[in-house]
Amino acid sequence: MADKPFQVTHNGPLFAQGHYTDCSTPPPDKCRAQVDLQRLEAYDGHWHAVKHKDSGWTKCSGRYTTPGLKCMHDGHKETYNTQVTLQVEYHGRFSHPESRTRTTP
8 A cells, every 4th residue: 555645665565455343233254355456557548456355254354455566666657546346145145346446546
């Protein structure tokens, strides 16, 4: 993760992290969180996942962090974002995945 002003130090690892701190009442039976560290690619203008973490279906709690991406300084500015997707299960029924994205220039 990068803190404001969203600059990553030379050769420092970059991570994407997602966590949830609150649940509905009653809580879901199971949750699945997926976290992607994505980079904006200049060649096609699309976001591409460069690191991924999937919690699998578990009890609903936790913080999930992608493996670190070692930043190679090559003089080019890179833009990254974090996408977190949460899906829940209630009594055998599943929600549609809900995604949140945060961009780090």
